[in-house]
Amino acid sequence: MKSPIDFYFDFVSPYAYIASEWVEALAARHARTVRWHAVLLGATFAAAELKSPLAHPLKREHMLRDIQRSARFEGVPFAMPDQLLASSLLAARVFWWLEDSAGERAAAAWGRAGLRARFTRGVALDDPAALKTLAADSGLDADAAEAAWGDARWKVRLKRANDDAIAAGVFGTPFFVVDGEPFWGNDRKPQIEQWLAQGPF
Amino acid sequence: MKSPIDFYFDFVSPYAYIASEWVEALAARHARTVRWHAVLLGATFAAAELKSPLAHPLKREHMLRDIQRSARFEGVPFAMPDQLLASSLLAARVFWWLEDSAGERAAAAWGRAGLRARFTRGVALDDPAALKTLAADSGLDADAAEAAWGDARWKVRLKRANDDAIAAGVFGTPFFVVDGEPFWGNDRKPQIEQWLAQGPF
Numbered sequence: 077m078k079s080p081i082d083f084y085f086d087f088v089s090p091y092a093y094i095a096s097e098w099v100e101a102l103a104a105r106h107a108r109t110v111r112w113h114a115v116l117l118g119a120t121f122a123a124a125e126l127k128s129p130l131a132h133p134l135k136r137e138h139m140l141r142d143i144q145r146s147a148r149f150e151g152v153p154f155a156m157p158d159q160l161l162a163s164s165l166l167a168a169r170v171f172w173w174l175e176d177s178a179g180e181r182a183a184a185a186w187g188r189a190g191l192r193a194r195f196t197r198g199v200a201l202d203d204p205a206a207l208k209t210l211a212a213d214s215g216l217d218a219d220a221a222e223a224a225w226g227d228a229r230w231k232v233r234l235k236r237a238n239d240d241a242i243a244a245g246v247f248g249t250p251f252f253v254v255d256g257e258p259f260w261g262n263d264r265k266p267q268i269e270q271w272l273a274q275g276p277f
Numbered sequence: 278m279k280s281p282i283d284f285y286f287d288f289v290s291p292y293a294y295i296a297s298e299w300v301e302a303l304a305a306r307h308a309r310t311v312r313w314h315a316v317l318l319g320a321t322f323a324a325a326e327l328k329s330p331l332a333h334p335l336k337r338e339h340m341l342r343d344i345q346r347s348a349r350f351e352g353v354p355f356a357m358p359d360q361l362l363a364s365s366l367l368a369a370r371v372f373w374w375l376e377d378s379a380g381e382r383a384a385a386a387w388g389r390a391g392l393r394a395r396f397t398r399g400v401a402l403d404d405p406a407a408l409k410t411l412a413a414d415s416g417l418d419a420d421a422a423e424a425a426w427g428d429a430r431w432k433v434r435l436k437r438a439n440d441d442a443i444a445a446g447v448f449g450t451p452f453f454v455v456d457g458e459p460f461w462g463n464d465r466k467p468q469i470e471q472w473l474a475q476g477p478f
Contacts, residue, residue: 120335123334123335124333124334124335124336125332125333125334126333126336131326132325132326132327132448133324133325133326133448134321134324134325134443134446134447134448135325135327135448135449137446138446138448138459138461141459142460142461145468145478146468148478149467149468149471149478242335245335245338245339246335247333247334247335247336247339248336258339258342259343260339260343261464263462263464263465264464266350266467267346267347267350270350277346277349277350
């Protein structure tokens with residue numbers, strides 16, 4: 077059995093959203109699975125002494141254009157949310173609650189649902205009411221999800237996930253680790269594909 | 278006649294070096310030419326309030342690995358220079374001297390020669406003696422090149438090139454503008470290729 081692809085994402089990362097729409101199919105074509113990791117860019121940026129790319133003049137304007145063009149390039153539906161800088165804390169805690177209580181596939185499904193909700197329908201994942209509705213629409217027990225995101229246990233679990241990601245070298249998302257090899261960015265898809273098809277290069 | 282591809286590079290940018298090895302062939306396949314622009318990342322980083330990516334923990338380690346892997350992915354010879362953060366001031370002034378006195382193609386040839394010298398043979402472009410040798414090896418009048426890089430006229434010309442680049446939205450290199458559309462990064466090659474082949478998307 078080949079090792080899974082580790083896929084690190086933040087629910088507020090637009091490039092992670094684009095990658096989330098191709099990573100499962102790419103992995104499946106090469107007999108791999110995907111292990112999703114919800115992290116907070118705030119934590120990885122702090123470790124790398126980075127600000128959000130959107131905080132930089134020139135880079136911000138380019139990025140807003142590039143995100144939308146990159147989504148079209150990959151054929152992924154995309155609508156720019158009103159607030160690009162929002163908190164994904166609650167959604168990420170729900171992810172780790174699901175990971176530990178319902179398993180990897182349930183957590184990954186929540187990851188996909190959250191990213192899609194945010195980047196195709198503008199759902200505000202930092203709004204508790206909107207998040208409960210999304211949980212219910214995703215087939216979860218919305219009250220249990222709410223209890224989870226307020227529970228110190230999943231706060232600690234997310235903190236550990238951030239620490240583990242930083243220890244693995246993650247400073248931004250999407251970030252992939254394939255057979256120990258790190259790849260950063262939605263734009264590393266061709267390199268990941270070559271690695272999966274032909275091995276190390 | 279289709280418009281040329283504007284290609285912004287700094288002689289010390291490893292990703293610009295990789296791109297410099299494919300941009301001419303890509304343009305030619307689509308009946309385009311390339312207009313090279315030597316700029317200083319120090320100036321564009323300042324405008325965008327950025328530090329070098331190499332100044333950031335985690336990102337630095339990833340980048341050193343990614344540069345070498347990206348060169349292999351493109352089939353481009355690459356040897357990591359001893360000093361990744363070096364000054365390209367003199368080489369860039371020579372570029373604009375050539376651009377204005379010998380024309381675009383002479384300047385582009387110097388751009389290619391300088392990037393190759395730095396990233397395949399470790400030539401220190403900030404060492405005047407090494408730079409004179411490179412100028413002579415490139416068929417230039419080495420004394421005239423030395424006079425040019427010390428001449429206030431080309432200092433001012435390079436300053437204007439940096440200002441023009443920043444006005445065009447350039448914050449890092451390689452940076453491309455195709456039909457008014459900006460693309461940042463060696464990794465935007467597939468998007469540029471699609472644009473050239475099929476038009477705007």
